[in-house]
Amino acid sequence: MDRVHHLESLCQMLPGSAVSAAVYLPLVQPHGVFLLPRNEALVQETQAKLQEVFNRLEFSNDTCSLRMLLLSEVVADRALASLVPINALRNAALLAIRTPLAAMIDVDLAISDSLKSILADPNKVQAMQQAATSFWVLPAWESESHLKQQDAQNTVLSAIKGDKQRLAMLWQSRHLRMFSEDVFPQGHNATDYRRWLSAEQPYAVRYARGYEPWGITTRERYMVMPYDIRFRGCFRDKVTQVASLAYINTSFAAIPDAWLVHQPHKLSAAASIAFGHTGKRSNRVEALQQVVFYRGINTTKFMLHKAHSLVTSDDAMGAMAAGRYQPIVGLQFRSCRDSLPWF
Structure with a gap:
């Protein structure tokens, strides 16, 4: 909420x-x-x-x-309530989509004005629909962490309203950076932001392990590889799903004239602990930092959550390497997918 x-x-x-x-x-x-x-x-x-x-x-x-x-x-368990079942939510939202194309865009992302123009152009939309095995990457940016709140908000507004020349200027002046450039660069490095800034046509992006772009693909592509509901909280949920798209031979291509910008907000409890921002302790943070005795060691519920996410992701990647991966989606998703008339 x-x-x-x-x-x-x-x-x-x-x-x-x-x-x-x-x-x-x-x-x-x-x-x-x-x-x-x-x-x-x-x-x-x-x-x-x-x-x-x-x-x-x-x-x-x-x-x-x-x-x-x-x-x-x-x-x-209060700790479990603090870990959003993010992939189960994404799958539920996916079931309500009736359009041929779908874009998984986190709610805290702002849309460039140029993307609105693309979505309003029937020829461009039809071209994306016809490239049925393609994932159209939308490069994501975020304001630099040293900016004050108002400066960060102004940077976001400038970035979504401006052109790529404006983006390059904001990046060079350290107002804007590639999304997660400081903590997880492999998540977006494959897009090659420097190339993208000068590109005038779409170009192929070579998938690399850890890649987790936002973007647009066909709804059917997402239905073949929906989100694995074993993931909660904030570790490797999207990384694993993007890997599953690559596993079914999805081709990635960068859209040259549209992008996303992350809007600053308060971190979730899990992200606060992950990034070491627990100065103001909340009930949710305290629930996740509760110490438990597990398999002979004292640890916290947060560390167990992190370990679960990493093991689940490794298990999924191993299944992909062996050619036998199927995301766990749950009875509810399967039942809806099989009964909703638009599927």
Whole structure:
């Protein structure tokens, strides 16, 4: 719910486009058939807030066409409630898509004005649809961490409203950087940002392990390789899914005239611990840092989560190398995929 304002902003950046969004609501209580009264009230309160957002967007003439899904999960452990089941949410949102193309774009990303022009051009959209095995990479940027909040927001606005010459200037002046350039450069290095800045035509990108771009491909491509729901929190969820697209011989190509820019926001509890930003301790951070005794050692629930993510990713990569990988999607996803009329 703390990212819903980003969803509203994203919808306003994509007038006329279809947007499918999944909102997550964890409900902490001992497992049982019925919700506790406090959780019943929380569900109703959340539904009302989301209805307000939906109505505001629906009654506007210049926003996206929104499908909003509210997904709740009853969990007995507060640490588990702090780890968003990100891939299960992505799959749920995917099921609500009825357009031939789909772009997995995290809600905290801003869209360049140029992308809106591409999506409004039937010829360009048709060309992307016809390249059925292609993944069209949208290079992602973010403001530099040393900037104050207002300067960072101004940088984002300048980047999405400007052209590539503006992007190059912001990068050179250390206002803007390649996404995760400081902590995980292999996630986007393959795009070759310097080449992209001068490119006038799409060009092929060679997949490399660790690559995790955002981009556009056919909905059918995502249905062949949806997201593995064993991932929660913030480790290797997207890396593994992009690897699975490469596994089914998806070709990657950089779009030369569209891009994304990350909008600054408060980190999730898991990301706060991962990046060492736990100065202001929250209940969620404390739940993840709870010490537990596991297989003969004292560790934390966060470290167990991280280990689970890394082992799960390694297991998936090994299965791909052996030619036998199938993402774990769960009964709910399979049931919906097999029964929804638009599939």
